[in-house]
Amino acid sequence: MLFSFLYLLFFTGNTEGVILSFRLEFPDRSFCYCLSLSSQISATNVVQKDAEFDVTYNDTVTSENQTIYAFNHTVSRNKTEGVRVTVDVLLNASESPILFVVRQKQAVLSFQVPLILRGLYQRKYPYNHIGRTLCQPPTVVASETQYxxxxxxxxxxxxxxxxxxxxxxxxxxxxxxxxxxxxxxxxQPQYFKYVFPEGEDTVIVKVTSDMNFPCSVMSIQDIQCPVYDLDNNVAFIGMYQTITKKGAITVQRKDFPLNSFYVVVVVKTEDEACGGPLRYYPLRPDELIDAGNRTKILDVIVSPAIKTEVYVMGMLFCLGIFLSFYVLTLMVACVHNKRVLKLLLYPVALISFDLIFQPGKTPASPYEYGSFADNGSTLSSEAITDSATSTDNNYGYLERSLDSAGRSRQESLSSVEEDDYDTLDDIDSDKNIVRTKKYLCVSDLVVNVTGNQDICYYNFLCAHPLGALSSFNNILSNVGYVMLGLLFLLIVLKRDITHNRALVRNDINALECGIPKHFGLFYAMGTALMMEGLLSACYHVCPNYTNFQFDTSFMYMIAGLCMLKLYQKRHPDINASAYTAYACLAGVIFFSVLGVVFGKGNMVFWIVFSVIHILATLLLSTQLYYMGRWRLDSGVLRRVVYIVYTDSIRQCSGPMYIDRMVLLVLGNIVNWSLAAYGLIKRPNDFASYLLAIAICNLLLYFAFYIIMKLRSGERIKYLALVIILFTAVVWGFALYFFFQGLSTWQKTPAESRDHNRDCILLSFFDDHDIWHFLSSIAMFGSFLVLLTMDDDLDTVQRDKIYVF
Incomplete structure (x- = not known):
């Protein structure tokens, strides 16, 4: 009815003072279009011409005449041809533009020349050369002539x-x-039609170009009229994404009732959406800006997506990889149990041999193996070496007399068990005395976690949808974190049960030997690994800048828990309480959120964070160096000045704890360097920057622990050594795939897509999926390293185990 009324107005000339208003309703939005017709449009001379395809018509139009070009063509149901209208206005007609109206069956297309397209801040760009493709309404008959x-x-x-x-x-x-x-x-936008072939349910539409700019938009729209093919309306319906050099959209047949769709490509009037420069602001609101040459050459190709069989193979591959770790763990456990059974029989014979053939031998005192007296005396390097040599014998504890083996727990020099707390105030003063010893042993300590595809930063060239998930492969690959986290919990549970049984039967090794067994942090680490998989999967539902915190939150937790566990191994009495530890981790996550919200280029935020980072490093260094025996009060500055004066000015004496001092100096150098880097560069990815700080400190402390363990004459068992080497290799490969950078939300979505690459594993997984696989294995291996690297001390008296 609308178009009949327009035709009546045009050809009767009765348009005096007429204003026609109509509203178009869409599911999410409504637009009001008003068409004003004045008496000036009334044409005294209307000429209709029969026109032909591929003929250029040169003509002149005024307010006194109107020209109608009549075309006809044959439309076949089995063959689709596009019809394109191209218009050139040779003179500047911005004051009184020419209106072109294309009337066809079931559709009307109208545009003015020059065409005014608006950019950011309402900038106006005129175009005198226009090319538009006509919408092709479907035909129900085999062939018909359309006008x-x-x-x-x-x-x-x-x-x-x-x-x-x-x-x-x-x-x-x-x-x-x-x-x-x-x-x-x-x-001059372009669009093309694609029809799903038989047996093809999903395809990937790829648009590529050798030119970064001008910025363009690729849209997938249903077969309907009108087709939205201008910069100001291309985002109204369908799926779309901005592109520079690469763009890819996965399209499923079920979303298009006619089994076909349009691929629409529009070049934008400005490049800001793709990370290009911002044009100057016009001096006047009505100023027209020369857009320059914004022609872009592009390629489009539609290729079939993967079949259902590939999905199945991908899922089986994931399960197979991580179930193999369960099988391997079971095999190792079986071999270990057989070995333990042999060991249980061998000591009986050994004890009998000692009693029969060496009845007069006096067992060695623990102090003969290099332990330290309570007065702070130290041993020579030869004594330490002798001590380390004596502990190499796994059966050394059998050399003690039966009377010594039967000593009560209260008389032992080992650490008090977790449930034996000294609640008296003098425990602190005793600690102050013990802490002043140059060398410490564990026995000296007391034990006290929309259609707009620019929103999500996928690797669109390898994003396989499943149901409501746009990139199912990126979510599936996180299953390793969950499965290996669960496996680690089972391993810890097995060790916990075994240790408790040994305590119940008063096993001498469990009571007096080895690092005190506390499994609480191990349980927290396994749970955090599982949660990392779940939250990483949540992040990959729609990866972007704001929800990256999902992916990093439990990374902070894991790094913090690993550092706590490393420290707890040799310092069970001054380990942070659960409240303190998780309050600190909560503070880290809080700063991560602040960094996401305020960190981009905000100098004030970076200054505050860097100051807090440096102060926290200094406080932690003091805590570690003095083994917790210092106070943060009003007299701390006076004590610091006194120590500097007495130890550095009055006499040049070296630090009492050389090893700890080396670690802390290196740690402060690393942390101060990271703080300076953050303050100078102010990286956009604050979450990754914060994670880098945690990982650097963890790796530094872990390296220090291994070095000090070897320096103390301890050894690493073969199983732990194999796990360390295996984990280091896996971490290397994992980091290689991590830094491939298939997408990055630090850039615009269009720039991020330039990094997209095809699948490299089973036509289903990309580089980032392999990072998920390898990093989950590497983290599992790292946890096993923490769990097993002190197994060599399980038969060593705690008064022979050094604290560092």
Whole structure:
């Protein structure tokens, strides 16, 4: 009815003071369009011409005449051809533009020349050369002749010269796996039709270009009229994404009732959406800006997506990899149990041999193996070496007399068990005395975790959807964290049960030997690994800048728990309480959120954070160096000045704890360097920066622990050594795939897609999926290292185990 009314107004000339208003309703939005018709449009001379395809018509239009070009063409149901209208206005007609109206069956297309396209901040860009493809309504008969008309009119009383050409688009329908090249610009958008072939349910539409700019938009729209193919309306319906050099959208047949869709490519009027420069602001609101040459050459190719079998293979591959770790763990446990059974029989014979053939031998005192007296005396390096040599014998504890082996727990020099707390105040003063010893042993200590595809930063060239998930493969690959986290919990549970049984039967090794067994942090680490998998999967539902915290939160937790566990091994009495530990981790996550919200280029935030980072490093260094025996009160500065004066000025004496001092100096150098880097560079990815701080400190402390363990004459068992080497290799490969950078939300979505790459494993997984696989294995191996690297001390008296 609307178009009949328009036709009546045009051809009767009765348009005095008429204003026509109509509203178009869409599911998410509504728009009101008003068309004003004045008496000036009333044409005294209307000329209709029979026109032909591929003929250029040069003509002039004024307010006194109107030209109608009549076209007809044959439309076949089995063959789709595009029809394209191209218009050129040779003179500047911005004061009184020419209106072109294309009337066809079930559709009307209208545009003015020059075409004014608006950019950011309402900048206006005029275009005198226009090219538009006509919408092709489907036909129900095998073949029919369709008519369409091009009406040309203007309000200008002066003649305006124009050129009109209507041509057929022979390659309007895209073919599977066949690349097609074309040219587009803001005033000459392009779109093509694709029909799903039989047996094909999912395809990937890829648009590529050798040119970064101008910025463009690729859209997938249903077969309907009108087609939204301008910069100001391309985002109204369908799926779309901005592109520079690469773009890819996975399309499923179930989303398109006609088993076909349009691939629409529009070049934007400005490049800011793709990370390009911001154009200058116009001096006047009505100023027109020369857009320059914004023609772009692009290629489009539609290729089949993976089949269901590939999904199945991918899932089986994931399960197979991580179930193999369960099988391997079971095999190792079986071998270990057989070995333990042999060991249980061998000591009986050994004890009998000692009693029969060496009845007069006096067992060695623990102090003969290099322990230290309570007065702080130290041993020579030879004594330490002798001590280390004596502990190499796994059966050394059998050399003690039966009377010594039967000593009560209260009389032992070992650490008090976890449930034996000294609640008296003098425990602190005793600690102050013990802490002043140059060398410490564990026995000296008391034991006290929308259609807009620019929103999500996927690797679109390897994003396989499943149901509501746009990139199922990135989510599936996180299963390793969950499965290996669960396996680690089972291993810890087995060790916990074994240790408790040994305590119940008063096993001498469990009571008096080895690092005190506390499994609480191990349980927390296994749970954190599982949660890392779940939250990483949540992040990969729609990866972007704001929800990256999901992926990093438990990374902070894991790093913190690992550092706590490393420290707890040799310092069970001054380990942070659960409240303190998790309050600190909560503070880290809080700063991560602040960094995401305020960190981008905010100098004040970076200054505050760097100051807090440096102060926290100094406080922690003091805590570690003095083994917790210092106080943060009003007299701390006076004590610091006194120590500096007495130890550095009055006499040049070296630090009492050399090893700890080396660690802390290195740690402060690393942390101060990281703080300076953050303050100078102010990286956009604050979450990763914060994670880098945690990982650097963890690796530094872990290296220190291993070095000090070897320096103290301890050894690493073969199983632990194999796990360390295996984990280091896996970490190396994992980091290689992590730094491939298939996408990055630090750039615009279009720039991020330039990093997209095809799948490299089973046509289903990309580099980041392999990072998930390898990093989950590496983290599992790292946890096993923490769990097993002190197994060599399980038969060593605690008064022979050094604290560092």
């Amino acid at each position: 369409f008309y091009v009406d040309v009119s203007t309000l200008s009383s002066l003649g305006t010269h124009y050129q009109l050409r209507v041509s057929r688009v022979e390659s309007f329908t895209l073919q599977t796996n066949k690349k097609f090249s074309f040219t587009a610009s803001p005033s």
